[in-house]
Amino acid sequence: MSTSPDRPLDERIRIREATRQPLGPTQVRIGMLAMTILPADLLQMNQQYGHQPELPYVPGHEGVAVVLETGREVSDLQPGDRVLPLGVFGVWSDELVVQRRSLVPVPSHAPVLQQAMLAANPATAWVLLQHQVTIQPGQWVIQNAANSAVGQCIRQLATHMGIQxxxxxxxxxxVASDEGGHWLVDDGQDPDSLQQSVRQVTRGAPVVLGLDAIGGKASQALATSLSPQGRLVLYGLLSGEPCSICAHDLVFRNIEVQGFWLANWFLDPNNRQKAKNVYPELMKLATQNVLRIKVERVYPLSEVLGALAHSAQAGRCGKILLTGMHHREHQ
Structure with a gap:
């Protein structure tokens, strides 16, 4: 990845070969099986993300890999084990050398593509529902961008947790009316209209949490729909517009607005104990088929430009994934 964000992606991205690096004593060589294309990746390519590496760089925040080789001090992983590289940047590669502490073992019999999507969107959904406010079964939550990957995970987890x-x-x-929750079609431009629709659905019951992936005027629509003392959590930037919240909701209805970035949540020392349980819980739910994310198409890494063009299309019904050279051997 290189050069100015004003130029088209196909002029800024190229496939290149890299020399294999020797392993340090605590390092592991992994072969990437499948990698996701996340909104974070696209934001980063356009220099709009919270962390911006120096150019040129290898993109990619999420995927699943197989262990190829271990350093002499690594005794708990063997070649052929499947792992999630967490907190590892640059995973759009056939192979990587990473520290052992960055790898979480996962079952080798589970579907590769589902495991590739486990680290970011399901974890975001889990933390948003489990660790923002205390939600009791039967209480109400509202989310926009409900057909996004995070929205899909929120729907599945809410059903599992008994959340309305x-x-x-x-x-x-x-609208996916056969999947979890109550569906409303709203363009985010008229907060009062959405509020009325929400009250009809909930019959006046409190809405304690709003999950906003869009920003702009959509933030105000969710804030207006919340009950007094409700919390609005902004976790996405899909509109590209500043978050708009009415002072009346902040001052007189005591609506709390909070930004959320999963990377910051994991880095917060106060979350250290809770963070240890996130991925074990998600892997258990994935094994139980509680979590399952739709995939629209899979591209080999060599066709990354086509994959990026596809991921930018409106109206997709699933994630776009990349596969590395080791994928066919470990499906």
Missing amino acids: LINVVRRPEA
Whole structure:
């Protein structure tokens, strides 16, 4: 990845060969099996992300890998083991050398593509529902961008946890009425209209948490729909616009607004104990088929430009994934 964000992606990205690096005593050589294309990756390519590496760089924040080789001090992993590289940047590669502490073992019999999508979106959904406010079974939560990957995970987890969920989407064709929660179609431009629709669904019961992936005027629509003392958590930037919140909701209804970035949550020392349980819980839920994310298409890493163009298309119904050279051997 290189050069100015003003130039098209196909002029800024190229495939290159890298020399294999020797292993240090606590390092592991991994072969990437499958990698996701996340909104974070696209934001970073356009220099709009919270962390911006120096150019040129290898993109990619999430995927699943197989152990190829271990350093002499690594005794708990063997070649052929499957692992999630967590906190590892640059995973759009056939092979990587990483520290052992960055790898979480996962079952080798589970679906590769589902494991590749486990680290970011399901973890975001889990933390948003488990660690923002205390939500009792039967209480109400509202989310926008409900057909996104995070939204899909929130729906599945809310059903599992017994949470009442309102899913807001902008287009009627985005409604998945056979999946968890109550669906509303709203373009985010008229907060009062959404509030009235929400009250009809909840019959006046409190809505304690709003999950906002869009920003802009959509933030105000969710804030207005919350009950007094409710919390709005902004975790996405899909609109590219500043978050808009009415002072009336902040001052007189005591709506609390908070930003959320999963990376910061994991780095917070106060979350250290809670963070240890996130991925074991998610792997258990994935094994139980509670969590399952839709995949629209898979591209080999060599076709990354086509994959990026596909990921930017509106109206997709699933994630776009990349596969590395070791994928066929370990499906």
